[in-house]
Amino acid sequence: MKVAYWPGCVSRGFTPELHGSMALVAPKLDIELVELDRANCCGAGVIAEHNQELVDTLNARTFAMAQKVDGAAGMMNICSTCQGAQSECQQRLDADSAYREHVNGHLEPEGLGYELDGGWWNKNFLWLLIEEIGLETVRERVVRPLEGLRVAPFYGCYIVRPTSRLGYDRFPERDRYLEQLIEVLGGTPIDYAGKHRCCGFPVITMAKETSLRQAGRHLADAIDAEADCMVTPCPLCHLNLDLQQPDAAKYVERDLGLPVLHLPQLVGLALGLEPRELGMNKHVVGTREVQRKVSELAAA
């Protein structure tokens, strides 16, 4: 399957291991990635807070570039925040043809324009895996079932709320995909209070205590539920849950130390890729324990 691929800013910035692992996992699932390397930042909710017309135009530009990719089934992203921010713009662009024309007017000088096409989609890798590739295909490709690995799913707000905007009427199980996927990969999804809650990242610079209490609490809940690691389809969640984890521990006044994997890393492990090539050495919270468990599986 060929897709127009929007990697987002953070996967090429502070979480390069996400971008790298996605590149390795894609061919294993016969996904051909056509990277939108001329597309711009989705705005991550911040440009929307600043000026709605601006963010809608910037994302219409990305959609228009994606629609031009010859033979692509749709557009794929690897960031919950990109998904939510872009879906919000797409909802407005799709709802009102006069507004869409107005926004497209800004793109005219370059011959770009976002066209309303009911069949066109922009999906996070998680959604694409389940809805376009299918869990059965994933199951067939698993060469190293992650037996015994207890994984705490962490979705990221932007792909779970608001359900009315995010296609839950058509795909009501989108907030259960991570658990379904973890099972298919051979792991054990664990249940805990935080899986659909907020990592706190959006306010890390403005309300640090609120932000890191959130991250810390979810990590602590997952640890109490005996998780070996957490997995998230959102690199911004990853920044708060992994990069900020040592600081978050102070705000919840307890030891943490839970490895947090990017979604393509977890998938990659089950598809036979090695932790090192998936960039698992580039985490702030060491992933050695997960690597040890996985290497034992390989030996078995």
Next chain:
Amino acid sequence: MPDYALKIRRYDPESGEAAYWQDFDVELDPERSVLDGILKVKDDEDASIGIRCSCRAAICGSCGVKINGQSKLACNTRISDAAARASNGAIVVEPMGNMPVLKDLIVDMDAVHWKKVQRIVPWLLPEGDPPEREYIVDAEAMIDVTQSMACIQCGVCVSACLSLEVDPEFIGPAALAKAYRFVGDPRDAHTKERLEDLADDPHGIYDCTHCFACIEVCPKDVAPMSQIMRLRRHATADYGIKDRNNGYGHEKAFTDIVEKYGTLHEAQLLPRSYGQGSLVRSQTDPSSLKQLAEAFPTVLNGLRSGKVSPLKVLRHPKLPDQDQVRRIYHAIESKDERLELNLYIVGEGDVEAEPDEEGER
């Protein structure tokens, strides 16, 4: 009539006993509400169940509860829908979150919700003597606040708020949506003071973690988080309020960086946010330097893990077609008025795409 299982959280502070769960079965038509179910149980089995309700039609906003973990109005939730979403067969009904429980399903709205609403000065503060008769405003001028006026003060968003969960002092979604109702009102003469107050409060508009929980649960589509974002937009873009919480700096830094590079240069976001958007100020302003120093261990962790390279910190490539992004910024930001499409007001259906029913009449 089908049978429904209800699992109700019971608590009576005067009994001295801990809270507990109680199971009930209730026979009811599937289109009836969860509130109907609770009231039937109360009538038939246990009159002591505490629930607050009045209109039973999603107008009075009294019967907010948590149903299967989600904050909702009990009268506005079909019992068959709730049963379909129940994970272990029984519909789980609990009191709302983020507020103390008075008894069973009744929470103390005064202690949290109404106190927060009072905090934002929920009345008009017009200038000068009142007119002899009513205030006359242009109908157009009020459209912007109709969404926040739709609030019925049920507290369901307060119950679902994920910032309140970790910071009980957060002013919260309902009160901040109400604040926008006055900030957006052309009759109010203290717009700037209101915005300064809410921007500078560490538990104000910049304490909202942007999680959409309030938007998801609001029974009246008030979208409190969107109102909070409108407050931020007015505070930064219209009044240039440089708050103490880096709200202004964060928004300015982010939008300026994308204008310059096309994608986010993360290494600049933090210092610029601390410096009210400016990289120079971030390294000269004492408060910014203090915050940078506090962030240093995290930066060091990032460098040590290899995810952040020093080169990446110093250099960030511009998009190949960055002039396009800059042109778009200029075209939109140089306009006198911001264009905002609020789907709550204009409706989601495309006017042209709808079948022409009017014409047939």
